[in-house]
Amino acid sequence: MIKVLIVDDSPSLRAILTKVLELAQDIQVVGAAEDPYEAREMIKKLNPDVLTLDIEMPRMNGLSFLKNLMRLRPMPVIMLSTLTQQGSPATLEALELGAIDFIAKPTSNVAAQLHAYAETLHQKIRIARQANLYALRTEKDVQQAPVSQHTQFKTSAVLALGASTGGTEALREVLVRLPQHCPPVVIAQHIPPVFSTSFAQRMDRICDVSVKEAEDWDVLMPGEVFIAPGDRHLKVVQKGGRLLCQLCQSEKVNRHRPSVDVLFDSLLPWAKQVSAGLLTGMGSDGAAALLRLREAGAKTLAQDEATSVVWGMPRAAVEMKAAEKVVPLSKVTMELLSAVKRP
Structure with a gap:
């Protein structure tokens, strides 16, 4: 079972992601944090295998948190990104900092494409779990x-x-x-x-x-x-x-x-x-x-x-x-x- 921690300041997005992830037999959402400070404590307590991380959050943005995380406790991270001209530079910076991959944030009409979105996210989570975190660092x-x-x-x-x-x-x-x-x-x-x-x-x-x-x-x-x-x-x-x-x-x-x-x-x-x-x-x-x-x-x-x-x-x-x-x-x-x- 792959243990996933969701980090996102939006309650509705946390709920959607939990629903989507729990459609998979081999994935378990062990927690959902609304900001990086809460996430930090949950990581210590729950020891997740993979993190999904929003970039724009209060108190500390996702990039700052990711930088600290990769320095202190490297782990597989999937970024939740806005697939726009404005969102892409930050997502590419996240990949440079050590995130494994990214996926679009689920939209309000995600129900219409839930199967396709779920299949993509599940696959990315599984790949991230097996990824070689230290490959590029060395x-x-x-x-x-x-x-x-x-x-x-x-x-x-x-x-x-x-x-x-x-x-x-x-x-x-x-x-x-x-x-x-x-x-x-x-x-x-x-x-x-x-x-x-x-x-x-x-x-x-x-x-x-x-x-x-x-x-x-x-x-x-x-x-x-x-x-x-x-x-x-x-x-x-x-x-x-x-x-x-x-x-x-x-x-x-x-x-x-x-x-x-x-x-x-x-x-x-x-x-x-x-x-x-x-x-x-x-x-x-x-x-x-x-x-x-x-x-x-x-x-x-x-x-x-x-x-x-x-x-x-x-x-x-x-x-x-x-x-x-x-x-x-x-x-x-x-x-x-x-x-x-x-x-």
Whole structure:
């Protein structure tokens, strides 16, 4: 049984979340706190496995509480977020502080979609319970020699990455190590609309490379990173001798849009110039397409278990022998680039 503590200042939301969570046979709500101070005492008394945490609360906001919690008593946390342009930066900051995942706050009409919402929340709770809390903490301390600005890469090379749970912070560790002149990078991260925009802007501020949310007909250029928008598949196509981004809203693949499989499969015509990696995440999205890329001549890798928050997608890739190499997060950037260096 997974013991969950709800932390939210709204009595109605606490009631809705309790109702939703207790629909699961393997989840038990052991308590509900209206603010972080009450939560702190309940954590000591009830020893929950997973916390659901609101960001905006009286007396102490969720981010301040999360920062203290991760320093003093690390535990899996799911953030309750407003899926808006205003709410996304705070949620991304929560992931940076150590939260495992986030979900939209239930709305007043949640009853109409209760089954779908409950299924999503239950799955996130189960994943959080099994998550590796210390994966990113240790990797952020690993120092790597920067890639020389004199390193030359193959002219037509493309880097491709896929990630899900734990992916925003894993991608951050990969992208900040990229040199300004690196090959173009295309990314499929499972993330909702609006959040992908905020994530791309956040990465662009801290990286040497240019990072943006992909748009139709963006040209793949060295030193540029393109992140699939939430709820859109990202494909790479060729037009006029150039590789371009193309977005579509076709059916979900592996229950996801964007899907890593869709992105990786679109690169098959140019597989021999591709270096692709599958990072932390639940499920198996991207693993089958990574294998197809490898069989077509691409260089492939998967993040190792020790540094993955959730070793699902990379594990699937390893088990089907889709990854030539299995490496810790701190070495992903170097391995991706080494595969496309000029001799």
